[in-house]
Amino acid sequence: MPHACPRPRAGLHRARPRASRRGLASGRLWSYWRWRCWAGISAWGWGGTASLWLRLARARPRVAIKRVPRERVRHWGELPDGTSAPLEIVLLAKVSTGFPGVVQLLEWLELPNDVLMVLERPERCQDLQHFIRARGFLPEEVARELFRQVLEAVRHCTSCGVLHRDIKPENILVDLATGQAKLIDFGCGTYLQDTAYTHFAGTRSYSPPEWTHFGWYYGRPATIWSLGILLHQMVCGEHPFRRGQNISGDHQLSLPQGLSQGKDKEPLKKLYQGKFGNLISG
Structure with missing residues (x-):
């Protein structure tokens, strides 16, 4: 059953966040893409989402980043490995892999105040x-x-x-x-x-x-x-x-x-x- 999103602790956003990494398609991502992704997260204190977006935007293949504030995640579910995740990610995990007619979820990251989804995006x-x-x-x-x-x-x-x-x-x-x-x-x-x-x-x-x-x-x-x-x-x-x-x-x-x-x-x-x-x- 979906459960409510836990509230971040007060003042947590002022600390340097430690992003949890929960990948669904890690083997499909290029090493330089991973480096840029984590470099963006380590720079959270001086750039936040904008810094991460700029770094990922320069990566190849092209990807799209969807940011969802944690307080807007109303329903959570469970991935096949038992990991708790927003319901949108759980549903994408069920339908996206190996089917060209649904956007592919490449990776997702849970931050103290946001959930980020890295999605495929065709060049044109x-x-x-x-x-x-x-x-x-x-x-x-x-x-x-x-x-x-x-x-x-x-x-x-x-x-x-x-x-x-x-x-x-x-x-x-x-x-x-x-x-x-x-x-x-x-x-x-x-x-x-x-x-x-x-x-x-x-x-x-x-x-x-x-x-x-x-x-x-x-x-x-x-x-x-x-x-x-x-x-x-x-x-x-x-x-x-x-x-x-x-x-x-x-x-x-x-x-x-x-x-x-x-x-x-x-x-x-x-x-x-x-x-x-x-x-x-x-």
């Missing part, structure tokens, strides 16, 4: 939100391929017992060199369960109607709903609900004339309405 990449905005909308063949990859990533996560809960363009990274899409940011994630959830985590504009009206939702149908909104954004270039508009399953889609006609439109409508439940079943 862009989140899907900016990828769509730069083009207005995506041609159907491009949207089809990217959406297929997102579906595979979601199916992989659910097969591992993980529910992402915040699927949206900002949480999908596109490698501009290879076209590979990667699901990122499991900060709202949790374990997949068959019973209803009564606590919502994620982005409200992607929440399903049952949460809005009844205060509960099921993991797989809610994921299908958010995937439908994502697909709409890909091919139409905009969120299907205007800001402030009530989210409803009865909402009639207004699709552009340029989309494929006839039977090709029906899958978009059904997916948006949450009728393709088998798409993400393991």
